[in-house]
Amino acid sequence: MKKEINIGLLGFGVVGSGVAQILLNHQTDLQHKLGVSVQIKKVMVRNIDKDRDTSLAKDIFTTSLDDILSDDSIDLIVEVMGGTTDAKDAIERSLQAGKGVVTANKDVMAEVGPKLLKIADENGCDLFYEASVGGGIPLIRTLEDGLASDRIHALTGIVNGTTNFMLTKMKEENMSYDAALALATELGFAEADPTADVDGLDAARKMVILASLAFSTEVKLEDVYVRGIREIKDGDVELADRFGYTVKLAGTAKKDENGIEVAVEPVFLPNAHPLASVNNEMNAVYVYGDAVGETMFYGPGAGSLPTATSVTGDIVAACRNLLLGVNGKRKHAPQYERKVKEDAQKYSRYFHRIRVKDEVGVLTHLTSIYSDNGASLATVIQQMDENNETDLIIITHEISRKQHLDILDTLKQTDSVLGLSSYYRVEGE
Numbered sequence: 001m002k003k004e005i006n007i008g009l010l011g012f013g014v015v016g017s018g019v020a021q022i023l024l025n026h027q028t029d030l031q032h033k034l035g036v037s038v039q040i041k042k043v044m045v046r047n048i049d050k051d052r053d054t055s056l057a058k059d060i061f062t063t064s065l066d067d068i069l070s071d072d073s074i075d076l077i078v079e080v081m082g083g084t085t086d087a088k089d090a091i092e093r094s095l096q097a098g099k100g101v102v103t104a105n106k107d108v109m110a111e112v113g114p115k116l117l118k119i120a121d122e123n124g125c126d127l128f129y130e131a132s133v134g135g136g137i138p139l140i141r142t143l144e145d146g147l148a149s150d151r152i153h154a155l156t157g158i159v160n161g162t163t164n165f166m167l168t169k170m171k172e173e174n175m176s177y178d179a180a181l182a183l184a185t186e187l188g189f190a191e192a193d194p195t196a197d198v199d200g201l202d203a204a205r206k207m208v209i210l211a212s213l214a215f216s217t218e219v220k221l222e223d224v225y226v227r228g229i230r231e232i233k234d235g236d237v238e239l240a241d242r243f244g245y246t247v248k249l250a251g252t253a254k255k256d257e258n259g260i261e262v263a264v265e266p267v268f269l270p271n272a273h274p275l276a277s278v279n280n281e282m283n284a285v286y287v288y289g290d291a292v293g294e295t296m297f298y299g300p301g302a303g304s305l306p307t308a309t310s311v312t313g314d315i316v317a318a319c320r321n322l323l324l325g326v327n328g329k330r331k332h333a334p335q336y337e338r339k340v341k342e343d344a345q346k347y348s349r350y351f352h353r354i355r356v357k358d359e360v361g362v363l364t365h366l367t368s369i370y371s372d373n374g375a376s377l378a379t380v381i382q383q384m385d386e387n388n389e390t391d392l393i394i395i396t397h398e399i400s401r402k403q404h405l406d407i408l409d410t411l412k413q414t415d416s417v418l419g420l421s422s423y424y425r426v427e428g429e
């Protein structure tokens, strides 16, 4: 019977140092729950000379993956180094060496998750990735276990902490975009390359992971319609509020008889919608199941200790499996063929803000573009600003994404349109 489980930790940054802190500070609790102690045997970093605030012995730090993989006393690898190429390689090699892996890496799981899970299955190893979506929220395991008997048909969520933090600070404290991003980075929320956060890619990767699991099908990054928060223009947040909405970067995934649709984009959410009051780095995901109905999962979406809680939760699960000798016994092949909807099959309401020339007949001409495209309108408002320029605000009834995009294309080529200020999908009504 094992007395100790040894971990090889790949990465000692925001998340890795949090994992070490929890394993150290909660050691007696973990020992009680598992009956063995869990120790960090080696840590891989990029720069061995960096000053690190830790009580771990200096000589366990290395820059060599081989050093860790060749150590037979190491049972489990925890990948929290980030990036794609090296991390992918490290996970693959660890599994091939028969070592279970816990990772927080959504870039890798979204890109090659199915391939890595197959390698894990073939090698009788666990591959757990709870921290890859929703930071500290137990979501992956909830979909895999708690809701396993249900058929999930939709997910809607705020799955990026950095952008939600930025939008909150910009709205409530009038902080500039740059200052809000700098603060999110300082607090350890942002990715190494924060364009992944602000341009929606990080959230898109998380939606790939969630949708694949929820719908038991392969979902690729190219299946996701992605727009980030740089698309939000001055005045949009106030304008949304005037109409009773809050602007959030939301991920949505839906499944019906035509297939699946997945999107990440700034949306207008009714102010009364629970997701509208999810602020700062908090995340929340609504899961709609045929049997369970509506469930919502809420918690910190980023940050050292919240994310490390999910990683160490996975470590506990992997240790239990190792101790029971049932590691790598879950099989991960998806149940359904990949089937992605066409834009003409994706329905929503849309908000359009169009800068127009203030001249006779503009309103009639522009509304005819909508009717020519079969779109009926719920709201049409013309508002003039202090420079005598006019914004036409249009909220449509349900139309397809194809109708919406066709209308935008026509508007762009229309003489009386000075510019398309912004547009949003209206979600959650």
Ligand SMILES: NC(=O)C1=CN([C@@H]2O[C@H](COP(=O)(O)OP(=O)(O)OC[C@H]3O[C@@H](n4cnc5c(N)ncnc54)[C@H](OP(=O)(O)O)[C@@H]3O)[C@@H](O)[C@H]2O)C=CC1
Pocket (backbone or CB within 6 Å): 010, 011, 012, 013, 014, 015, 016, 044, 045, 046, 047, 048, 050, 063, 080, 081, 082, 083, 086, 104, 105, 106, 107, 131, 132, 135, 188, 189, 190, 191, 192, 301, 302, 303, 304, 307
């Ligand atoms: N920060 C967060 O809130 C969250 C992060 N994640 C994910 O967790 C992972 C880690 O993120 P985070 O801790 O923020 O990242 P950091 O940049 O803070 O830390 C990365 C760590 O990995 C080491 N490292 C990076 N590349 C290599 C390499 N090629 N070889 C050896 N060591 C390497 C770095 O070494 P050195 O210290 O020498 O530079 C550093 O210790 C990422 O996949 C991220 O997306 C997931 C959820 C939330």
Ligand SMILES: N[C@@H](CC=O)C(=O)O
Pocket (backbone or CB within 6 Å): 132, 134, 135, 159, 160, 161, 162, 163, 189, 190, 191, 197, 202, 301, 302, 303
């Ligand atoms: N950069 C990410 C970190 C967690 O996944 C975020 O802000 O959500």
Ligand code: NA
Pocket (backbone or CB within 6 Å): 130, 131, 132, 133, 134, 135, 136, 137, 138, 139, 140, 310
């Ligand atoms: Na999670």
